[in-house]
Amino acid sequence: MIDNKSFYKLSYGLYIVSSVSEGKKNAQIANTVFQITSDPFMLAVSINKQNLTHEYIQKSKLIGISVLSEETPMDFVGKFGFKSGRDTDKFSGVSFKTLDSGVPVVLDNAISCFKLHVEKEIDVLTHTIFICKVLNAELLKDTEQLTYKYYQDIKRGKTPKTAPTYIENKNNFLPVNDMPKYKCSVCGYIYNSAVGDPDAGIPAGTLFEDIPNDWVCPICGATKDKFKKII
Numbered sequence: 001m002i003d004n005k006s007f008y009k010l011s012y013g014l015y016i017v018s019s020v021s022e023g024k025k026n027a028q029i030a031n032t033v034f035q036i037t038s039d040p041f042m043l044a045v046s047i048n049k050q051n052l053t054h055e056y057i058q059k060s061k062l063i064g065i066s067v068l069s070e071e072t073p074m075d076f077v078g079k080f081g082f083k084s085g086r087d088t089d090k091f092s093g094v095s096f097k098t099l100d101s102g103v104p105v106v107l108d109n110a111i112s113c114f115k116l117h118v119e120k121e122i123d124v125l126t127h128t129i130f131i132c133k134v135l136n137a138e139l140l141k142d143t144e145q146l147t148y149k150y151y152q153d154i155k156r157g158k159t160p161k162t163a164p165t166y167i168e169n170k171n172n173f174l175p176v177n178d179m180p181k182y183k184c185s186v187c188g189y190i191y192n193s194a195v196g197d198p199d200a201g202i203p204a205g206t207l208f209e210d211i212p213n214d215w216v217c218p219i220c221g222a223t224k225d226k227f228k229k230i231i
């Protein structure tokens with residue numbers, strides 16, 4: 001048997017994986033970056049074959065890794081995680097540095113960074129695991145890293161009642177189930193009027209129409225016009 005809940009007990013971090021090819025750079029979010037050996041220093045990185053970053057890595061054999069800080073804003077994760085480099089320049093407005101051979105490494109919200117060279121590729125159906133030698137490793141900030149669990153439990157607003165940041169929904173002037181919901185067409189996030197978006201200062205009970213126009217999807221950073229009414 002396969003119990004899907006078993007997989008939730010595996011733990012991960014969140015990283016920005018970047019690469020370069022013929023002067024063009026791209027980067028994406030990945031949660032599968034892990035150390036394999038320490039003598040020599042080797043890391044493994046698993047990337048979906050459909051991603052533009054995958055294509056660049058195969059061509060250049062170079063990878064940049066940024067380990068994200070726990071304070072990383074949701075829209076920053078969304079910028080690298082839910083948008084394709086084929087449509088947008090993910091580096092616009094982002095602080096980064098270019099290492100030897102042109103491989104970019106994102107600095108915003110990064111607490112450490114690596115430059116890797118691909119030594120071996122392992123084909124795993126939908127993904128390729130790149131086995132890499134560490135050429136450069138740098139500690140940028142000695143603070144907590146963003147774990148996948150933290151991203152899911154805290155950043156998505158699923159704050160436990162016992163947490164000091166928990167906000168009780170007191171605006172029950174409309175039955176919760178009757179309040180309209182709007183879905184982000186980019187990432188699938190659902191804005192629920194009954195819940196609001198307290199992290200962005202939108203209190204529970206705020207109708208979608210009443211949200212300021214500069215509000216963006218808390219997951220992927222999409223603008224308000226990318227939302228469609230679903231109920």
Ligand code: FE
Pocket residue numbers: 184185186187188189217218219220221222
């Ligand atoms: Fe979104």
